[in-house]
Amino acid sequence: MTIDEVKIGGLGASRPRVEDNRFIRGKGNYVDDIALPGMLHMELLRSPLAHARIKSIDVTAAWAIPGVRLVLTGEMMASRNLAWMPTLSYDTQAVLATDKVRFQGQEIACVVADDPYIAKDACEAIIVDYEPLPVIVNPTQAMTAGAPVIRDDKENQHDNLIFDWEVGDKDGTDAAFSAADVVSELELHYPRSHPSPIETCGSIADFDRSTSKLTVYMTTQAPHIIRAAVAMVAELPEHMIRIISPDLGGGFGNKVPVYPGYVVSILASILLERPVKWIEDKTGNLISTGFGRDVYLRGQMALRKDGKILGVRMHTDSDHGAFFSDAQPSKFKIGLMHSAFACYDIPTAHLTAQGVYTNKAPGGVAYRCSFRVTEAMFFQERMVQAAADDLGLDQAEFRRLNFVQDDDFPHRTPFGFLTDSGQYGKCLDIGLEAVGYKKFLEQKEEAKKNGRLLGIGISTMTEPLGAGNSREYDILGIKMFDSAELRVHMTGKAILRTGAKSQGQGHETTWAQIVAHELGIPADDVVVEEGDTDTAPFGMGTYASRSTPVAGAAVSMVSRKIRAKARKIAAHLLEVSEEDIDWELGRFYLRSSPDRGVTIQECAMAAYSNVPDGMEPGLENNAYYDPPNLTWPFACYIATVEVDPLTGVWDVLNMVAVDDCGVRINPMIVEGQIMGGLTEAYAMASMQFITFDDEGNCVGSNYMDYLLPTAWETPGFELHEVVTPCPHHPIGAKGIGECATVGGPAAFVNAVMDALKGSGVRNVDMPLLPDRVYEALTTSRDVSGAPPIRTS
Amino acid sequence: MTSLFEVMPAETAVDTPVRKLTVNVNGKQETLKVEPRLLLAHMIRQALGLTGTHVGCDTTNCGACTVLFDGAPVKSCTMFAVQADGHDITTVEGLASASELDPIQEGFKDEHGLQCGFCTPGMMLSAKALLTENPNPTEDEVRWALSGNLCRCTGYQNIVKAVLLAAESLQHQEASKDEGETL
Incomplete structure (x- = not known):
């Protein structure tokens, strides 16, 4: 009697989502939905200026408003040694400004009041006297001799440089360039963007003097990291801190860092001994919290006439804002930028990187990507297209010629990563077939005769997902493993907890599917909980597509530990030795007599009622999983577009996505993630960016200026799959949540640039707004999108 | 106070x-x-x-x-x-009665029209208003009707499918009601 794995909701089942039952009824439990008895409300006062010395702050009028319970400024924070906090990148960040404001939107003061309306009124009553200072909004300004030093609070900081970093083989790469027939070049800016989940950040801090326990409900993707940070910053004992991350209205990396609002709400609750709620407004979220990208990339490719890539040089100038608070593994200063070109067989490469301070919001986060991988892959695929064009080769064939071959794994990338599996050529073939590549090229030529501009853009890439192995990956020294804890109750039902934290990924559904696959317990019999540090095992949280590669692997491993114990119990129940029994899904049976067996549920009952002599009762365990390597999904995205030469407007005709993320736990959820990712890719390529004027005013501080595509603009997508199992993951899965966001933008931009081919234009910076495309078409010159924005 | x-x-x-x-x-x-x-x-x-x-x-x-x-x-x-x-x-x-979900709620679940769930209530109510006015919308009409609701997770494709599925099942309901009346 074999169990059908798909029927019990195991691997490969498009199981309907468990969490939907509450969401479709409006019964989700987001931070702002929580109301505690006696709760007060907090509002932050933010700086209107991007760079200014604070001469004085007068809070008298704020205190005088009825209903105001507390007003805090940087000076008061400083008296408790809390005016500054450490960042995730070994820098410091102001909690409430004391000396200067360093970006528009910086937190200056807070008011706690009986309701948020009163708190807002009181914030407006605070009078701040500023002395404006010169403003820096890009790396060129930052590194100009004599530029004002933004971080004059730091000893030994005499300019705006944060780091100089390099990786790769300089001499080898120089030699490759000497031997090159052709050298191709490209320079571009990947604009600042904001992850912008629809739900903003917020917290409710609840300090109970009678128990000394601090409970904080918080919009965080990484509750355990927050607990550690609060323990260190606020000097509270870790066991007296409970962080609860309830349902999150999206995260996309924005909810990884520690923000001043969280810290201030905690202090306010300790001072007032009442729960204090802080819910950020959208402008606060867009102008002050973790952004993505903002990197200037330039590079060269050494090429042989026949199309073989001999070597690559890259340089990045990254704009980190006023505080270096990137959320990334500590060893890599510009994230995993050096994962670029991993899908191509390139002998040698060299990358130099410089990071600077500017008068912009801090917090470079992995916006739906693994630590700067988005910028790396965008540059890679733009560079590859430029090189193919320079050589006069077909862009698909040029890629195929340089791909790492299927039998070439494990493969060492030019920057030293080890990729482990893939079928790159097959993915490309499926994509080309689906889009009708040859036919489209003919249509394009035909259309050209009638003055119509069609273009096709390809983006192929493998990216490193699932940080990471603990040798290479840590945040503030904490190794990037993850965890799972499984308790099987006596009736065979179970509860699973992990150190990850879903923000829409559907862990309550998919983790149960892994248990079903490993133990044969129907997924409906497994409840999944995450996000409460008092109950969940320690984990590093969910970002960088690490849940399935790391926490998901831990779910497999803990299930296998449970199975190992159940096997001993089964042998005891069958009165045979362990060597005489075999496992099939959900059941142990006697090898010599397969009809005689016991189910996993019978083993569970016995674990509490009839254990063998000497065995501990119960059926529960935990697993901490340190992956041997990252996982390397591969994707091929192909877009076709038509550009209107009279307006610069471009429309997507077709978008084909071929994703190989290894074994798919829940195909429905995987496809949902790919479509969401493609939409963010389209957003970045077409409309979504944050920029600044020369006074450091943020342009993109609300949804009227910061454009997100709606159902009306978003194109349709055609999805295809290839499955190359990850050789080291327990169930062969790879990360997927961000592939489309990472690889997608280059497909759209390459398509528009292909439509402009022959015009002499080499690059138009994202987003490809109609006026930029029109300018490129009419001037035949590249169009830069670097701030400050042009006002004329 | x-x-x-x-x-x-x-x-x-x-x-x-x-x-x-x-x-x-x-x-x-x-x-x-x-x-x-x-x-x-x-x-x-x-x-x-x-x-x-x-x-x-x-x-x-x-x-x-x-x-x-x-x-x-x-x-x-x-x-x-x-x-x-x-x-x-x-x-x-x-939206839902005590015993059963609205077809729009069913549609969102069946077609995987939500991920984090934050935009979902507003999205479903816009869809409800559309289907009340126009029980048999085209894909374009659905996209236009939902263009005042932003979603960051799904890319809208499954949301559109969910609304079209709901329209279909509402029409089935109506048809069987009519049949019941004729009988």
């Missing part, structure tokens, strides 16, 4: 201007006293405890706060509570 977020007792502090209003929410008559500046979204969430209506952007763009106002979708984050005096409001909590 009574908090703005509580249903105010009659003897509210003298210095707070208060308006009395009566509103029908999900078929239930509610009488409240509120400050004139209280936003409708906050009245629904805090005073009535219906937290399925979410506040996303504060500027009428994202649509997470969408409710039905006399049957028409409105963004409750930029309306005052007092404007609802004498009107009917439907929130996500009013």
